[in-house]
Amino acid sequence: MAKEVTTPVEEEVAAPANQAVESEKVESQTKSAEAGSKVAKKKKNRRSVSRGHVHVLATFNNTIVTITDEQGNSLASSSAGSAGFRGSKKGTAYAAQVAAEKAIETAKTFGLSKVDVFVKGVGLGRDAAVRTLVAQRIEVDSIKDITAIPHGGTRPRKAKRN
Numbered sequence: 001m002a003k004e005v006t007t008p009v010e011e012e013v014a015a016p017a018n019q020a021v022e023s024e025k026v027e028s029q030t031k032s033a034e035a036g037s038k039v040a041k042k043k044k045n046r047r048s049v050s051r052g053h054v055h056v057l058a059t060f061n062n063t064i065v066t067i068t069d070e071q072g073n074s075l076a077s078s079s080a081g082s083a084g085f086r087g088s089k090k091g092t093a094y095a096a097q098v099a100a101e102k103a104i105e106t107a108k109t110f111g112l113s114k115v116d117v118f119v120k121g122v123g124l125g126r127d128a129a130v131r132t133l134v135a136q137r138i139e140v141d142s143i144k145d146i147t148a149i150p151h152g153g154t155r156p157r158k159a160k161r162n
Contacts, residue, residue, distance in 0.1 A: 049075060049110045054117045056100075056129045061088075063096035063125030067107040067115070076106035080125070096125025100132035108136075117143045 049069045057064040064079040080095035083102055089095055104112075115138055119126050133140055 047110055049112055051114045052107065052112050052116075054103075054115045054129075054133060056096075056117065056119045056121075056126065058096065058119065058121040058123030058125040058129070060091050060123050062090045063099055063123055063129060065096075065100045065103040065129055067103050067112065075110050075112070076103045078103035078106075091123055091125070093124045093128035096123070096128040097132045099125075100129040101136065104133065104136045104138060112138065114139045114141055116141050118146050119143065120146045120148075122147065 047069075051070055052075060053068045053070065053072070055066045055068065057066075062080050064077070066077040067075045069075060078099045080090040080092075080099045083095060083098045085092070085095040085098070115133065117130055117133065117140055119130065130140070130143060
């Protein structure tokens, strides 16, 4: 394991050569950036959505709020977990309120003003999320419960024999 030792004179000779190579790289990068900027000058159009859907999934452990346009394309999404709540606190009504506020704040940048609400699940965040929509000055046209209901349920256990 021998270390390579260079003298100060060798370093001075090698340095100008390295600087020349680096300056050529920088010039080629700026040229390519200038050429690319002429092509990529297109301004991205911001979508304007005045009506949309709010999907609230409220479970015992978490609440997920997704805001979509009328075709179902997602505009914003937030959950109690992404809002910073951990463990059993994610299932609370306050966590659902904070998650809904976060999603609405993002969706308002699209110009969202009227929504239809679809609530799914049995958690504490059901009502809190809808109340937050009204408090944030979003006009709620309809609220629909789409919680799955078993028709006949699962197969019962076998009968006990004594």
